[in-house]
Structures are given as C-alpha cells and as structure tokens.
Amino acid sequence: MKKDQLITRRKALVAGAAVLGAAGAVGTARVLTADPAAQPVRVPPRSGPQAARAVKPSAYRLQPITGYGPPLSAPGRTVVRHEPFLRMSGRGRTMVLTFDDGPDPLYTPDVLRILREYDVRATFFVCGEMANDNKDLLGKMADDGHIVGNHTWTHPLLTSLSRSRIRSEIERTSKVIKNAYGESPAWFRAPYGAWNRATFQIQADLGMEPLAWTIDTNDWATPGVRSIVGTVEKEAAPGVVVLSHDAGGNRSQSVQALREYLPHLLDSGYHLTVPRRNGV
Template structure:
C-alpha cells in the first residue's frame, strides 16, 4: 500500500492544494460529552500555528465518550458550499487535538493502536483504503464499535488529480459503500491520498456526503524515523486544533504503534483533549 508522503513531488502537490482557495465556514461539532458545540472557522494553511514545544500546562485529562449519535443517511450530500480547501486545523475546538491514522486497517498494527486508544479512553479518526477495508471488514467494524470515526481514503490510494471524474467517483464511492456495509453508516469525512486535492475530488466528495480533512502535524512515520522522532514531532506540533497524521498500515508501522503509547498519555497529562470532529 502506498503512503501519503511517498509520491515524488508531494510538496508541490501540497502547495497546489493549499492554493486552491478559501472555503466558507463549515459548522463542525466536537464530540464532547459536555454537550458544548464548537464551531470551526475556514481552514488555515497547514502548520500555520507553528511548532510548539509547550505541553507546559497541567490540567485534568479529558476523556471522550463514544460517538453514538448523528449517523448520516446513505450518501447525504455535504452542506453547501462545496469546499475548495480541506480542513487542516480545527483551532476553535479549544485545547484539543485530533489524531488520525491512514491507509489501514492492518491486522498487524491497527489492533495495537486501538488497544492504546481504548486504554486511555479517547477517540481518533481512521481513514481507510477501500480495498484493505474490504479485506478486513471485522477490523473496520471494531474501529467503529470503539467509537472512532471511519473516514474514506479512496479505494487503491491513487493520485486522484490524475483520475477522470468517473475514476474519482469510483475510488470514493466504492470505499464509502464498503464502510457503510461494515459499520452501517456512510462516512462523512475523507482524505485525498498524498494530500493531493482538486475540484473533482472536492465536488464528488461533497456529493457523496463527505467533507475533506487534511492535517497540520505530519509525523512522517512512513519514513520509519524511529519512535522517538515521531514522539518529538507530535510534541513539537502540539497546539489547540492540531490534526496529527500517522499511519496504521502501508508498511512497517511498529514505530507508529510504539510512539502512540508514549505521546498519547503525555498529551493527556498536559491537558490536551483528544477529540474527533463531527459534521452537523
């Protein structure tokens, strides 16, 4: 399985994606058991908040209750206007961060990641590839049963900017169908492979009922830099509304598993909430 950073020229693709324009605001509700809705403004350029070495404040850790409400009907169109940029940060979630895992599920690594999230009673987002999700539907069901968000990451992980309209619809549509068959709910979030977005993917994603989610903290775990380096990148990028990109498939993800066990309790101990966004 390819990874989001492995394609040559990825930085150029990300610059292209970031220059596609500014989207109108989307109402995003945090899955907060306190019941306080939080609105997100239009997304900012990835990394705009800059690295933070903080993790200084020590507050009581937040534990997120499972999301059990708000299931969407089959392919309900996303609320207009159609995005022209993906969400990269969610700063108005307060002192909260979003953890995301791409390319799975993988029976070698996904269960360990789920176990760590379960141990700390937090929820994350898993952007699954359709061909893998179809093979491991039980794992997709387990992800959803634990209260995590299952997002669409295309069927075969192609560069969608090189696909026809029909090709983009097939990649996203087939994956949404597999997710719905496995979980009973069609996905409401999707992520373009390699972070490469174009008008077709935004419009077709919206037509299939999904909003685009990118990231602001890239762990580059696919390069296998060592668990310590992954931990440092998360720690340095920690900030209100940060969206962290990691992987639970597509190669040897043992370092990603080990790093999560280290940085997750650290984030919680320093007062960060781990949340998943939810479209209203």
C-alpha cells in the same frame, strides 16, 4: 527505485497539503483556520513523464485494481469546498488524531488497544481494498466510538485520474465502510493531500467533508520513534490534526510512538477528540 528517491517523491506529494488553508464555513462560525506560515508548493503535473512517475505505485503502496461499484445516494446535501479543513475549532486544548491507509490486521489492532487503554477517540481514513479484507476491524472501530473516513480504494493520485475513476475510487470505498462500519463516511481525505475540483465535487455529492492535517509525523518514512514523538509533542497545539499511518508498510514505529506521545498529550491537558461537521 532507491529508498531515498521514494522518500523524496512522497515528500513532494504530501507537501501540497500544507498549502491548503481554511475552507469557507456557514455564517460567521468557522470550523477551521489557515496556517499563516504555509507557503505555496506546486503539485505534480497531470501529464507527461513526470506524471507517469508520480503515480507509479511504490513498494509499500496499495496496488491498483479495477472495477466499478453501483452509485450511492448522498446522505444529504454537503457544501462543495474549495479547500480541505486543516485545523478544527473547539474550546480548550483539543486535538484530532488521524490514521491513514488501513485497516491493517498487524498494526491497526495495536493502535485500537492503545486508544482504548487511554479512552481516546480517533479518526481512521481507510482504503477500500484494505477495509474490504478487514471488515471486522471497522466493526471494532465503530464499537469503540472512532470515526471512519474515506481514503479511496487504492490510494491513487486523484489529480491524475478522470472524473469517473475518481468517483469509482471514492464511491466503492464508501459502500464498504457503510456495510462494515454501519454508517456512510462523513469525512474524506485525498491520498497525498492532492485534491482537485472534481474530487471536492464528488465527495460533496457523496455527503463527505474534506479533512487534511496540520502535523505530519512523517511516520511513513520510518524516521524513528523518537522523531515521530518529538514532532507531535513539539507541534501540538489547540485545533491541530495529526497525520499518522496504521498501514502501508512497517508501522511498528507509529504504534510505539503513539504509546509514548499519547499519555504526554493527555498529561499536558489536551482533549483528543474526533472532527464534527459543526466543529470540534
């Protein structure tokens, strides 16, 4: 498949997350806000030739594997959301940095070193088969105070899977995270930002809240360091959630961009933190 076709497909999949607004919160306290500029975007159909093309792994995506883990008991009841969190509330100029698809032994250590250098905490949404092969990196994330979230086992398009397959993808990843990180994940991010009712219900049953993003750096398409830096610096605002990647392909641009925009954000007065269930 040609590179431009891969990029077009990926953009179509991730665009769906932009239309997901604020989730309901308990009482009058809101832990997220909707983006008023977001416009509805159709997600890929669940059946037929288009669906088959949409779920076919691209050259840089994780390959599917089979297997089912034992059931995990949820660490307490979690509200079943209908939409993921897009923006996190909080006082002052707060932002949340997130990294998807890892951990990768080549790029994740560099990301961790940069964050440690500036004493910044971030959230890593890891894929189970990557985490299973790099458990030591999850331990380092725990030591540095980062949050580790669930990003499924093989990064599939969940809206095309059965409930049992969705549960397997999420449940197995939670087990690996708990064993390596020391705690069960409290946050979940659907691959491509594609949630459905079953996904919301299953993640809630496993004790997780859904988190999307506000700023998509598009670093997965390797647009260049200046493009990534420019996107983050231009769209930076209180409460936004930044999407980047530390795996799934050549992420040297993502690493270099982080090294450039991170000090700029700090010098601009932003407090880079991690999401909390009751807000930032």
